[in-house]
Each structure stands twice: as structure tokens, then as C-alpha cells.
Amino acid sequence: MVTIADVARHAGVSPSTVSYVLSGKRSISERTRSRVEESISALGYHPHAGARSLASSRANVIALVLPLRTDMHVPILMQFATSVVTGAREHDHDVLLLTNDEGPDGLRRVARSALVDAVIVMDIELNDSRVPVLREIGLPAVLIGFPADPAELTCVDWDFVAAAARCVDHLADLGHREIAFLGPPSAVFARGTGFAQRTTSGFESTVARRGLRATVRPCEPSHSAVRDTVKRLLDDHPGLTGLVIHNEAAVAPLLETLRGLGRHVPQDISVVAMCPEDLAGQVVPRLTAVPIPAEEIGRRAVELLMSKLDHLSVPPATLIAPHLLPGESTAAPPADS
Amino acid sequence: MVTIADVARHAGVSPSTVSYVLSGKRSISERTRSRVEESISALGYHPHAGARSLASSRANVIALVLPLRTDMHVPILMQFATSVVTGAREHDHDVLLLTNDEGPDGLRRVARSALVDAVIVMDIELNDSRVPVLREIGLPAVLIGFPADPAELTCVDWDFVAAAARCVDHLADLGHREIAFLGPPSAVFARGTGFAQRTTSGFESTVARRGLRATVRPCEPSHSAVRDTVKRLLDDHPGLTGLVIHNEAAVAPLLETLRGLGRHVPQDISVVAMCPEDLAGQVVPRLTAVPIPAEEIGRRAVELLMSKLDHLSVPPATLIAPHLLPGESTAAPPADS
DNA sequence: CAGGGAAGTCGAAGCGCTTCGACTATCCGG
């Protein structure tokens, strides 16, 4: 193993000088700096992470806590994890992966053992058992999602209220007067996930503001359940011309069902989806969507965390603004409606 | 922060004794052990990971290198990652997440800096740029998948040859005489992914052994491409009664296409899938499948890695045996065929 | 009953790094 002492000897300086070249915490003459840097690459030196962590009490590692539950849309989660890793690397940090298998103790353990010096926690529920632990361990943390009581915490999330509003506005602007919302399975509501409620309320308040008639229905993931829900919906509301869907698993079944019923999209009925961009692009017709910006949320979470590590003050709540991605699944409602 | 010295003082022993209680590397009297353990939990002591890594030159962290490419079926990947984390924790190790964004340098960096002491690399291609780096850094490693030259390496994978064979045998046993294989997109073949080739060869050799007529077709992920492929296939081979599919994204479109064409599954045509168990269970009819045991592969990879860390010798190649999960999508072929 | 080994414990030496205080050389203003 190559140590800092080897580099120092090779460059003809003291170990502390090498350390200061690396950290930039004291001024170093240009000559010395370049000599040291040459020695570093000549010897292929990489500082020992453990030694560094011990001496500086910063591990340069952050923990990423992923949800245990798998009823979340997995590709999003993966996109998110990737962007966190990439973001962390840009700040010279690595990412330790924690699942909820170990429960809140996992958080305690990595915090107390100084394995990590900050945490990102995903998929926060209204009443999340990890939140008190986060307060207890006192490590810098960023939550994705909002708990019931976000006091003292830093939270990031997509602006679900605005996203739903954007969908409704889009349909209203096109002239639709009666629309419906197909949401996540009712189980998601039941377990107190904040975003489901926020989406619904964004939908409902915008519908009221724009003076539309509207229906809200949860939507189970299976193909047949979607078919039944949609059929019933269309029977009950013959004047329906627009649909907002917020449920990845139901997108393909929905389109297929409409096709099966002879309803053309967008001529007979418009569909706008809150879903990942790639899903919107894969189906026929390509969906008008308000895509979930997983990558941006991940990046922002990392940036906030790094600011906290630098003892900068950060806003307690960050909402990522939605934007509409035009597709071929929305148009003005049919003339006779 | 609570240190080992605090625990030692609290228990009235020396720090080294506490260390030996923790590691079990020397015998400790029952009395001393229990006193130390009480002190540990009384003080809430967790050893400092950095200090431990420095002193023992083992970090108790393994790296998990996930593929950059996203044309892999993501839920599988997630299942896999989860089982690696769980498995690692059972051996008192944590998992550092590495993506390929950083390229092979990421591996070098974490190895040289002693951040991790072993590596699991996923989604190995026949000619994988990470393989030479793995040889270079000389860290214990387990690869998921087989490179062209696996000499000196430890590889784990599903037995794709046997899995395809199992599918063919199942159809042949039911009496089918003419079948087809719907594989991954041609891009997957093109980039030299070993499993695609192994699946195909397993299919073809079993078909030959059982004396069946058979066709092999790649399959692009989009709905319409699947429809076209399937229509053409059925037109070209009117006697076709059985289908083996190895392409997660194409499963739903395939079933829908068959339904659209009025071909009943399994009365008119049998379908057996190589896909995750949950996907097989979600669709109608529930598929007969040879499920990809992501979780088992992950666990085995971790076990092999831990054995290597303990300097035990391990088999260079581990193939996980497939098993057939009966569903409602296969039956004897129609009588008139 | 002497001698040898096992069981149980301790002290001290580092592991490779950061950081603080101290030191020298250089430069500036008065």
C-alpha cells in the first residue's frame, strides 16, 4: 500500500505538506504543489479512507435509505438512486446503501460508528418510524417526501399539488368540462403516503377553480381491475372526455381498455399522465405527461445535504416544480360533448 | 462519542479486553464477557468504523457495482441489490453503491483507498471493461454473469441454458411439436451479453434433442413491435402451438396480442416465460414460468464473497438451477394440430 | 510435586491520516 509518507518522500516534502496539497487548507507554493501532484500520480496514491475518517472525523460517505416496500414504482427508485450516487461523487462522497430490513437500528448503527456523515431517506410516510431516529442521531439528513411533522428537518419532494393542477389546467385549457382522476391503489392512501393525498387535493382544488365536473377513483395495479374501473367510470359518466392518471402500473392497461372499448385517444378521450418520462414515451399514442423528475429530486437532495455538511443554512422544504411534456394523447374534446 | 476506552473503564478492564470480547479472537471468561457486554449496551457503544478499518485493515464494507445501462429489467436489479444488502448485513458487512458513471476508476479508487474490501459486479458482459480492473486491483470479487475469459475469477449466474431447456422440455412433455422462442431485443445480443446467447443455445439444443420444429426471434420492447413480431410469427408458422418468452417488457404485449388475435391461452397456444415470479403472477392467465431467482443469486454471491474473505476456496463458477413454476398458460396442444 | 500448557488479561505499539503550533523566509509600510 502507498501511504502519504511514501508520497512525501518521493516529492521531498513532509507528510503534512502532502496533506495540505490534498485538502487545500493551507497555501502551498505552485512548485511544491505540482511536485507533490506528480508524485501522487506516479505512485498511484489514494488516501486510506479509514485513516482519513479517523483523523478528520468525516467519512465522506452518505447513507441512502431505500424503502422496504416494493409497491413503489421501481424504475423511479433506481433512477433516483443513480442520481444520488452521481451527485455524491461530484462532491467527493460515496454512498452506502441501507434497506429497511435492519429497521431504524441500521441508521443508528451507521451514525454511531461514524460510517457515514449524512443521510438521505427516501419514500417518507406521514408517520414514518425513521423520522424520530433521524432526530435522535442528529446527523445531517435530507428526506424525500414530507412526514406529518417536518419541524427541524430538511425535506425535498416533487410538487404533487402543482403537478396535478398542471394536468387539470391542461385539460381545461383544451376545453374539457368533465374529467376524472385515476390514482394509486387504495392501499397507498391507507398507509398514509403524503403524495397520494397531495395529488388528490391538487386535482380537486384545480377542478373547483376551473369549474369542471370531476370524479376521483383509486386504481388497483392488475389489468382486470383497471378494466373494470375504467368501464364503470365511463358508464357512470357518459360525458367524460378527459382522464388524469397517476399510477404507472395502470397506464398500459388503461390504454388497452380504451382501445378495446373503441374509444380513440385523443379523439374521443384525452389522457394525461403523471409518470416517468420513458413510460410516457413507450406507449401508443405517446402520452402527454407531467413527468416525475426523479433525477432532479436526487440531485437536489444531494446538494442540500452537502450544504448542510458545510454548515450552510438550507430551506426546510424544497418543492420541485412540475412541467408538462406534450404528447399525442390529449386534444380538444369531441364537438358533440 | 463513546470509545472503547470508555467501555473499558466502565467495565473495569483494559481496552484490549473489550476488543477481544467484540472480536472473539481470544478466550474471555464468562464473567468478564458479560460485564463488558453490559457496559457496551449501557453506554450505547458502537466501534468507530474508520478506526477499526485502519487498525485491522478490513473495512467490513463491500462494493456493489450496478450496471449503467438501463435496458436491463429494473425490478430484478432492485431485488438483487436488496438481497445483497441483506446478505451482507448477515455477515456484518455494509454495502457501498457504485454505478458505472465513474467508470472502472471507481473500482480502483474504492479498492486503493481501502474503502471496501471486496466487490460484487453485476451484469457482466462477454467483453467487460471492468474485468481487467478487477484482476488488477486484486480484491476478492464475485461477478454476476460470465465474461468471455473467466479465468481466476469467481462467477455466479442463473443457469440460462438449463432454464431454456426446462421451458422446452415442459412444452415437449405436454405434446407440443412446433414452438418458438421470443428473446430479448437484438441490441442485447449485439452488445455481447452472455445470457442471451446461452438462453438461445439452451433452447436450440433442447429443441434438437426433443425433435421439435422451432423458430427463434428477438423482440423489441415496444408494444407495436411485439404485435408485429407475433403476428408475423403466427402467419409464418400456422402449426405453432407453444411459445417460450424471455423478455419482461414483452410479456404483457404478447398476451394482449394473442387475445386480440382470438388465440386463447392455453387452449390454442401455450406460453411459458422466463421472467420474475411477480410478473408471471400479475398477468391473466397466470403464466407458467421459470422464474429468475434474483434473490438467490444475490445471496449466493454474498456467501461466495464472504468465503473468499475468509480465505476459503470457492468454486470458480456457480450456476443457480432453474425450476418451473406451474401456471395456467400451458396445456396440451389442440387436438387438430 | 515439578513442569508444561491452556485460559485470561494487560500494556504498548502502531495503522495512515489531519491538524495545530512553531518555524523560516519574504515582503511591505513607515
Added chain:
DNA sequence: CCGGATAGTCGAAGCGCTTCGACTTCCCTG
């Protein structure tokens, strides 16, 4: 031309842990 910053470098202490050798008991065997 002198006193005091400032830039640039070094030495040494110490971060919290593991591990090796050494020591003391105690028990067993011949």
C-alpha cells in the same frame, strides 16, 4: 532599515482501534 504581517513548510500529537508479546493463574500430567 526595522517591525510585523503573510506565505509556505515542517514536526509531532493524536484520532479509536487491533494485535502482539508478555504476564499471571490455574489445572493437568507424568
